[in-house]
Amino acid sequence: MTRIDSYVLHGQTQPSGLSEADWETWRVMEDAADEGLVGLLGISNVAVDQVKALVCGARIRPTFVQNRCFVRASWDRDMYTLCQKENIVYQAFALLSGNRQALVTPCVTEIAHHHNKTVPQVIYRFALELGMVPLTGTTDVSHMREALDIFDFTLTHNEIETLLTLRGPH
Numbered sequence: 001m002t003r004i005d006s007y008v009l010h011g012q013t014q015p016s017g018l019s020e021a022d023w024e025t026w027r028v029m030e031d032a033a034d035e036g037l038v039g040l041l042g043i044s045n046v047a048v049d050q051v052k053a054l055v056c057g058a059r060i061r062p063t064f065v066q067n068r069c070f071v072r073a074s075w076d077r078d079m080y081t082l083c084q085k086e087n088i089v090y091q092a093f094a095l096l097s098g099n100r101q102a103l104v105t106p107c108v109t110e111i112a113h114h115h116n117k118t119v120p121q122v123i124y125r126f127a128l129e130l131g132m133v134p135l136t137g138t139t140d141v142s143h144m145r146e147a148l149d150i151f152d153f154t155l156t157h158n159e160i161e162t163l164l165t166l167r168g169p170h
Ligand SMILES: NC(=O)c1ccc[n+]([C@@H]2O[C@H](COP(=O)([O-])OP(=O)(O)OC[C@H]3O[C@@H](n4cnc5c(N)ncnc54)[C@H](OP(=O)(O)O)[C@@H]3O)[C@@H](O)[C@H]2O)c1
Pocket: 010, 044, 045, 066, 092, 093, 094, 095, 096, 097, 098, 120, 121, 135, 136, 137, 138, 139, 140, 143, 144, 146, 147
């Protein structure tokens, strides 16, 4: 039987709160999990109040939140903090594509030089150290290898603070 490992609700019908249609969709996803058609459930492009509502009202809680992780939104801090509290895996996307200007600032390139790594590797390592699962959208084999080569170094406390306090364009 074909089975989908991770089934993610891409977006809700409204920016805040969950509508009847959203709940109906989640119930169908729960049924699909019950039937063994899909494995773990997740939700994407979601706001903090929506995850709280889902955690309270769902029969099967989300395993994943998949969100844009923008420097200008403090790396989606409120959401990844909630995910840690609720034991939900935070999957970060747009780490590179959404933060291009912030990632060419000298303080970021200096961190990369210090570790003899590239800026994308520093950002993926940073995301890991915040407890996130970093996603890459690369179509390039060497970039994929690079993304996987982040387990032989750690960032210092000061480097993490520097990255946490980066300011992106508004
Ligand atoms: N839930 C949603 O609504 C949603 C929306 C968008 C994306 N996603 C998912 O999120 C994941 C990440 O997608 P993303 O668009 O956020 O990816 P991303 O990695 O932030 O951006 C992809 C871009 O960055 C470049 N890139 C990647 N690694 C690089 C490296 N080491 N050095 C230089 N450039 C690099 C890629 O070019 P190359 O191809 O040349 O490496 C591509 O132009 C994907 O799995 C995607 O399916 C989810």
